[in-house]
Amino acid sequence: MILLQLLVNTAALGAAYALVALGFVLVLNATGAVNFAQGDLVTAGGFVALALAAVLPPLPAIALLPLVVLAMAALGLVVAGLGFLPLKDRPPVSVFISTIALGIMLSNTENALFGAAPRAVPPLLSGGALELGGVVVGRQALAVMVVAALLIGCQHVLLAHSALGRQLRATAQDREMAAALGVRVGRMIALSFALAGALAGAAGLLLAHDFFVTPADGMGYMLKAYIAVTIGGWGSLAGAVAGAFLIAAFDVLLPGLPALLPGLAALPGGDWLFSQTTATIVLYLLLLAILARRPQGLFGEPVTRRA
Numbered sequence: 001m002i003l004l005q006l007l008v009n010t011a012a013l014g015a016a017y018a019l020v021a022l023g024f025v026l027v028l029n030a031t032g033a034v035n036f037a038q039g040d041l042v043t044a045g046g047f048v049a050l051a052l053a054a055v056l057p058p059l060p061a062i063a064l065l066p067l068v069v070l071a072m073a074a075l076g077l078v079v080a081g082l083g084f085l086p087l088k089d090r091p092p093v094s095v096f097i098s099t100i101a102l103g104i105m106l107s108n109t110e111n112a113l114f115g116a117a118p119r120a121v122p123p124l125l126s127g128g129a130l131e132l133g134g135v136v137v138g139r140q141a142l143a144v145m146v147v148a149a150l151l152i153g154c155q156h157v158l159l160a161h162s163a164l165g166r167q168l169r170a171t172a173q174d175r176e177m178a179a180a181l182g183v184r185v186g187r188m189i190a191l192s193f194a195l196a197g198a199l200a201g202a203a204g205l206l207l208a209h210d211f212f213v214t215p216a217d218g219m220g221y222m223l224k225a226y227i228a229v230t231i232g233g234w235g236s237l238a239g240a241v242a243g244a245f246l247i248a249a250f251d252v253l254l255p256g257l258p259a260l261l262p263g264l265a266a267l268p269g270g271d272w273l274f275s276q277t278t279a280t281i282v283l284y285l286l287l288l289a290i291l292a293r294r295p296q297g298l299f300g301e302p303v304t305r306r307a
Helices: 003-033 039-054 063-088 090-116 139-160 163-173 175-180 185-207 215-232 238-262 263-264 276-293
Strands: 131-132 135-138
Touching: 003 039, 003 135, 003 139, 003 185, 003 215, 003 238, 039 063, 039 090, 039 185, 039 215, 063 135, 063 139, 090 215, 135 139, 135 238, 139 163, 139 185, 163 175, 163 185, 175 185, 185 215, 215 263, 215 276, 238 263, 238 276
Parallel strands: none
Antiparallel strands: 131 135
């Protein structure tokens, strides 16, 4: 029963991480550059939810989600307009620096407006937990999985089964050829940033109840997205999702092993062996091992083309 609870928590966290990683890959594929503000867009989503909760009547976070997604899509457009489009013909390092600068501006603005103390948004749904087959599962974890799955599904339908999605994919594959065929590449790039901002904002709302939100959290989320994409395959959407769930497994399952096998806690150094710190170390060792065996990542192509 404990194992099932750990798996549910892993799935919920992995689903939220997947939203962050997917937004990261959308911009990477469309521009060929890394948006280092992606993690700070996650925290911005949490703070937008906090601001909305403060001015609107008491509502569960599920009612705030559409407003957060729209606001963060607009902020994604701002990032595109300031951090990429003016520099699109410059070396990629220019975009790295500009998006880092925008992320720092976001975190400092959040600190000025909300302070540095951890804050929590309302739960997605009211109520505590459900009992399923004798296992108590939190409503929040189930709601996070459902909402994230719906958002990921909507993104898949957009990219795979719509004319707009075909234009986005054409821009990602070859900007020059797409422009020659009449695709408005600048608009598609801006839309990629908007979608990435919307996904990051949704993830920020989903994570900010159980894990709180602070202005300093952005770099941590950025690193998780970067690692997920590196493990899964640089530019691969499916790989980004797989990498996100792998990271969540390390975050939840390794520290949770003593609850599953109580004898482990009595081992010498058990507190350290089954801590979040050790889980992070093992994750990075796995990352190095994957890069040594498959530099292109688990789902990446063994050639220079991006997936």
